Amino acid sequence: MVAPETDELLVRRFKDGSSEAFEILVQRHGTRIYNLCLRILGDAEEAADASQDTFLAVLRKLGSFRGDAAFTTWLHRVAVNACYDSLRRKRRRPLLQIAPDEGDERPEPSLPAPDHAEGVVLSVDVARALAEVPEEFRVVLVLADVQDLPYEEIAAVLEIPVGTVKSRVFRGRAALGRALGVARGEPSGASRTSEEEA
Amino acid sequence: MNHPYELLADLLDGTLDEGDLAGVQAHLDTCASCRRDMADATAGARAARSLPVEDPPADLHRRVVGSGGGRGAPVWYRWAGVAAAAAAVVAIALALPNVGGDGAKEDAGGAVAADSSSSAELAGSGGEVVVIRVNRNYDAAALQELAGSASAQRDAPAPQAAETTSAVDTRTAVRCVTQAFEGQPSGRLVQMIQARFDGEEAYIAVYLEGPGAGEPPDTVAVWVASKDCTVLSFAEAPA
Numbered sequence: 001m002v003a004p005e006t007d008e009l010l011v012r013r014f015k016d017g018s019s020e021a022f023e024i025l026v027q028r029h030g031t032r033i034y035n036l037c038l039r040i041l042g043d044a045e046e047a048a049d050a051s052q053d054t055f056l057a058v059l060r061k062l063g064s065f066r067g068d069a070a071f072t073t074w075l076h077r078v079a080v081n082a083c084y085d086s087l088r089r090k091r092r093r094p095l096l097q098i099a100p101d102e103g104d105e106r107p108e109p110s111l112p113a114p115d116h117a118e119g120v121v122l123s124v125d126v127a128r129a130l131a132e133v134p135e136e137f138r139v140v141l142v143l144a145d146v147q148d149l150p151y152e153e154i155a156a157v158l159e160i161p162v163g164t165v166k167s168r169v170f171r172g173r174a175a176l177g178r179a180l181g182v183a184r185g186e187p188s189g190a191s192r193t194s195e196e197e198a
Numbered sequence: 199m200n201h202p203y204e205l206l207a208d209l210l211d212g213t214l215d216e217g218d219l220a221g222v223q224a225h226l227d228t229c230a231s232c233r234r235d236m237a238d239a240t241a242g243a244r245a246a247r248s249l250p251v252e253d254p255p256a257d258l259h260r261r262v263v264g265s266g267g268g269r270g271a272p273v274w275y276r277w278a279g280v281a282a283a284a285a286a287v288v289a290i291a292l293a294l295p296n297v298g299g300d301g302a303k304e305d306a307g308g309a310v311a312a313d314s315s316s317s318a319e320l321a322g323s324g325g326e327v328v329v330i331r332v333n334r335n336y337d338a339a340a341l342q343e344l345a346g347s348a349s350a351q352r353d354a355p356a357p358q359a360a361e362t363t364s365a366v367d368t369r370t371a372v373r374c375v376t377q378a379f380e381g382q383p384s385g386r387l388v389q390m391i392q393a394r395f396d397g398e399e400a401y402i403a404v405y406l407e408g409p410g411a412g413e414p415p416d417t418v419a420v421w422v423a424s425k426d427c428t429v430l431s432f433a434e435a436p437a
Contacts, residue, residue: 023259026259026262027259030254030258030259030262031251031253031254034252034253034254034255034258035251035252035254038252039249044252044255048254048255048258051254051258052258052261052262055262056262059262060382061407061408063417064407064408064416064417064436066416123248123249123250126245126246126248126249127249129245130246130249141242141246142246145243145246145247146246146247146249163204166203166204166207166208167203167204167207169207170203170204170206170207170210170235170239171203171235171239172242173210173238173239173240173242173243173246174235174236174238174239174242175238175242176238176241176242176245176246177237177238177239177240177241177242177243177245178238178242180241180242180245181238181241
C-alpha cells in the first residue's frame with residue numbers, strides 16, 4: 001500500500017504546476033475546514049462561503065508559500081481569517097438590527113428550536129449554545145475541542161501565547177457549559193459572564 | 199480577584215504540574231465563581247467534543263477547483279474564481295492573509311487580530327502612494343512588463359508620469375480596484391497608475407503580496423479596473 005502524499009509534497013507539486021495537487025489538498029482538508037467554519041459561524045451557508053473563500057485564498061497564495069510554517073497551521077489561519085471576515089460582514093449589515101454591544105459579537109443562531117425531552121443534550125443544542133460563546137473564546141474553543149489542535153498549534157495559528165490559548169479555551173468551555181445550562185433551564189452561573197468575574 | 203484560568207485549563211485537561219496543584223486547589227476552596235466555572239467548563243468541553251463532523255456541501259469541491267483552478271490555470275482564474283464566489287456582498291475589507299506590508303493590519307496575524315474599524319477597510323490602502331497619471335495605453339503585454347519591472351525593482355516602478363494627484367484620489371482609486379476585484383487585492387500597495395488599458399480609462403494598482411504565516415512578500419500583483427470599478431485585467435510576477 002502506498003502512503004498518501006504529505007501536504008508538503010503536494011504543495012511542492014502544486015508549485016511545479018500540478019493543479020491535481022491542489023485538488024487533493026481541497027479534498028483532504030475540505031471537511032475539516034468546513035466544520036471549523038460551521039462551528040465558528042453557526043450557519044451552514046456562511047460556513048460554505050467561508051470555506052470557499054479559504055481555498056480560493058490558498059489557491060492564490062500557495063504558489064508563494066515557502067513552508068516556514070506547517071501547511072495545516074497556515075491553512076487554519078487562512079480559514080479563521082475567512083471566518084472573521086464573514087463575521088465582520090455580518091456586523092456591517094446593521095440597518096435592520098440593533099448594533100451589538102462591544103464584545104457581544106456572536107452569530108445569530110440559525111438552527112431550529114429543540115423539540116426533545118429536557119436533560120438530553122443534542123448536537124443541535126450544543127451548536128446553538130456555541131453561538132452564545134463570545135467570539136474570541138469560541139474560535140479557540142473550536143480549534144481545541146472540535147478541531148483537536150494542540151494548544152501550541154493554536155497559538156501559532158492565532159499568533160498569541162500558549163497561556164492565552166489555555167485561558168481562552170477554559171473560558172470558552174465554561175461559557176459553553178453555562179449556555180447549555182441555560183438551555184436546560186439550570187440557573188447555575190447562568191447570568192454571569194467571565195468578564196464580570198475577571 | 200484574579201482567576202487562574204490557565205491553570206484551571208491544565209487542571210481540567212489533567213496536565214497541571216504537581217507543584218501548582220495545591221495553589222489551584224486552595225483557590226478553588228475559596229472561589230465559588232471558579233468552582234462553577236470548573237463545572238461549566240467540564241460540561242462545555244464534553245459538549246464541544248461531542249459535536250458530529252458535518253459533511254460539507256456537495257458542490258464545495260467544484261466551487262473551488264471546478265473552474266479549472268490550480269497554478270496551471272490562466273491568470274484570469276484569479277478573478278474569475280472569486281467572481282463566482284457565493285459571498286455576494288462586496289466586501290471591500292476582505293483581509294485575506296498576506297504579508298505584503300509592514301503594518302500589522304497587512305499581515306496574516308494582523309488579520310486574525312484586526313478589529314473591524316474603518317481604518318482596516320482597504321488592504322494596503324495607500325499610505326504615501328499617490329496616483330500617477332500616465333499618458334499611455336497599456337495592453338496585456340505592457341501589464342506583464344509592469345509586473346516584471348516592479349518585481350525587479352522590488353518597489354514602485356517609475357513610469358513616465360505626467361502628473362500626480364492627491365492621496366484622496368489614491369483612496370478613491372484603491373477603493374475602486376478593490377471593489378472591482380471583490381476585496382482580492384491585498385498586501386502593500388506600491389504603485390497606483392491612472393492610464394488607459396486597451397483604450398479604456400483605468401486604474402492600475404501594483405501590490406506586493408506574500409503568502410501569510412509571517413513570510414515576506416514574494417509576488418507582484420497588478421490589478422486593473424476601469425474608472426467605473428469593473429474588472430479589466432490582471433498580471434503577476436514573482437517578487
